[in-house]
Amino acid sequence: MAADSTEHQPSSAPAADGAAAGTTGTAEPPKKFPKGVVLGKDGKPCRSCTSFAAWASQTKSSLKATPSTTTTLSQSPPRDCPPDVETLGRSTWTLLHSIAATYPPAPTPSEQSDLRSFMRxxxxxxxxxxxxxDFQAYMRKRDVRAGSRDEFGNWLCEAHNEVNRKLGKPTFDCAKWEERWRTGWRDGSCD
Structure with a gap:
């Protein structure tokens, strides 16, 4: 799941870098969208697939140019707005890594099945x-490893690193996943 950015667009996705969103058979000219706006399968902008900055530029005519708006646009959406792709991605990875951190060290066959079903x-x-x-394709290449907490935590860390590589972000040392998400850093900074 490339939830941290919107640069990834499969070839089946409608173009969102100024190209038309599709035609409906009417005489309306095709609508152009700014670079970075990802279109949903219905041809309309997908808010949860697009960064706030791209979404704001797509709707900038409805925003008033104020100093606080400019600051907000460069950072993230206001807290009471639907999440953009970055907010959704950060929250998702936090949830998934937290699930890994609380997954049993020796799960039963039923717990392993539940985890695999949940991920699907x-x-x-x-x-x-x-x-x-994108995440479904990753899971087809690398089955969810649910045999233990350590196995799932490492699998998930590698999945997250795969997304980070695609987005040009730094990867995480998977040997430290449990320290980051379960026990806290050895230096006591989380205590």
Missing amino acids: LFSRLYPCWVCAE
């Missing part, structure tokens, strides 16, 4: 369709 359903229901399809 989660990847189908994820709000950013581009991210969802």
